[in-house]
Amino acid sequence: MTQIYFNEERLSLDDFASLCAQTLHRQDFPLARAAEKNVLIYHRDDLLTAAKTDRQNTLAELHRALSSGPGVFAVQGLYDDLAAIDRSSNLFEAILASEAANGGGGDHFAKAGSNGRIWNALQKVAERDAEAFVEYYSNPLLALICEAWVGPGYEITAQVNQVRPGGKAQQPHRDYHLGFQLNEVVARFPLPLQILSQYLTLQGAVAHSDMPIASGPTQLLPWSQQYAEGYLAWRDPRFIAFFQQHAVQLPLKKGDGLFFNPALFHAAGNNVTGDHIRTANLLQVSSSFGKTMEKVNHVKVLEAIYPALLGKKLSAAQLQAVVAASGEGYSFPTNLDTDPPLGGLVPKTQQQLVLEALQQDCPAEEFNARLAEHERKREA
Ligand SMILES: [Fe+2]
Numbered sequence: 001m002t003q004i005y006f007n008e009e010r011l012s013l014d015d016f017a018s019l020c021a022q023t024l025h026r027q028d029f030p031l032a033r034a035a036e037k038n039v040l041i042y043h044r045d046d047l048l049t050a051a052k053t054d055r056q057n058t059l060a061e062l063h064r065a066l067s068s069g070p071g072v073f074a075v076q077g078l079y080d081d082l083a084a085i086d087r088s089s090n091l092f093e094a095i096l097a098s099e100a101a102n103g104g105g106g107d108h109f110a111k112a113g114s115n116g117r118i119w120n121a122l123q124k125v126a127e128r129d130a131e132a133f134v135e136y137y138s139n140p141l142l143a144l145i146c147e148a149w150v151g152p153g154y155e156i157t158a159q160v161n162q163v164r165p166g167g168k169a170q171q172p173h174r175d176y177h178l179g180f181q182l183n184e185v186v187a188r189f190p191l192p193l194q195i196l197s198q199y200l201t202l203q204g205a206v207a208h209s210d211m212p213i214a215s216g217p218t219q220l221l222p223w224s225q226q227y228a229e230g231y232l233a234w235r236d237p238r239f240i241a242f243f244q245q246h247a248v249q250l251p252l253k254k255g256d257g258l259f260f261n262p263a264l265f266h267a268a269g270n271n272v273t274g275d276h277i278r279t280a281n282l283l284q285v286s287s288s289f290g291k292t293m294e295k296v297n298h299v300k301v302l303e304a305i306y307p308a309l310l311g312k313k314l315s316a317a318q319l320q321a322v323v324a325a326s327g328e329g330y331s332f333p334t335n336l337d338t339d340p341p342l343g344g345l346v347p348k349t350q351q352q353l354v355l356e357a358l359q360q361d362c363p364a365e366e367f368n369a370r371l372a373e374h375e376r377k378r379e380a
Pocket residue numbers: 173174175266
């Protein structure tokens with residue numbers, strides 16, 4: 001009989017260790033350019049070329065990499081336009097400075113001073129510099145990777161993490177959703193729900209600085225996402241010790257990306273350099289069926305960036321990517337009395353509203369009015 005509930009007593013380090021001892025077969029992931037320490041390494045050009053010929057096959061390979069594969073991959077040159085990275089990095093510095101001056105910007109995960117953190121960097125960037133936002137999120141490769149794990153209609157949130165020289169490593173853990181909960185809460189979720197939850201979020205990191213090993217890029221334990229009982233295991237000293245012996249780290253270059261299944265055991269590393277500040281924009285991509293960790297005010301984001309979108313020449317793929325990062329892409333929850341499913345179709349999403357307005361060259365003021373009306377009729 002399938003066991004639905006379980007507790008820490010059922011954890012098996014042997015089972016965990018044998019899952020983590022799997023060997024990566026490169027031929028299973030033909031689009032990867034390399035594999036190092038059981039981490040697949042993709043290259044921007046290869047993925048974009050492959051997606052042109054067979055988008056679905058490309059999505060499928062990336063999905064497998066995160067589920068039946070090692071659970072993590074790097075993408076070299078996720079951003080080929082490093083000016084877009086630097087422009088956002090400058091904004092991050094300005095936001096960190098202004099939040100520090102206001103006594104905010106705390107990071108609950110690290111000792112004060114060794115770490116900088118910007119919560120909801122997505123909205124903050126949109127409101128400060130719409131052009132920078134559009135440049136950053138009109139990245140079709142990022143959109144492809146998001147869709148590969150969580151399907152269409154996803155929602156992006158972003159948190160900047162800066163680890164300064166001397167910054168200490170994190171304890172290994174799993175991420176949102178259940179990675180944030182106490183063991184007694186986790187134990188109340190039926191095991192199938194625990195497994196399901198990892199399919200609702202994709203964890204990503206965009207390197208905003210080079211990340212040599214000494215600067216402490218994320219420590220990763222390939223295959224550990226496959227241990228079904230893992231949400232109760234990561235605080236167990238035996239599993240922590242195993243992680244510390246077997247975790248791997250890969251250096252990243254500015255503009256590279258790292259993506260992993262949120263159930264993968266991982267931890268930020270030690271920054272043992274004397275002078276290297278490691279900065280990443282941590283992307284958390286939520287399936288339209290999940291709840292995001294952060295609340296983003298998409299109306300404010302769209303009002304901020306719409307004028308920049310109007311004046312910009314973007315390819316269809318770039319436009320799709322930036323709209324996917326800025327507006328809600330899912331019709332529900334809504335008020336079906338006032339926002340009915342006309343003609344049997346799902347009610348219009350914010351993303352459809354923006355795309356339609358852009359196609360009609362609708363002035364910003366008129367767009368804002370439509371957006372407000374759209375919001376109003378969706379309220380209960
Ligand atoms: Fe994490």
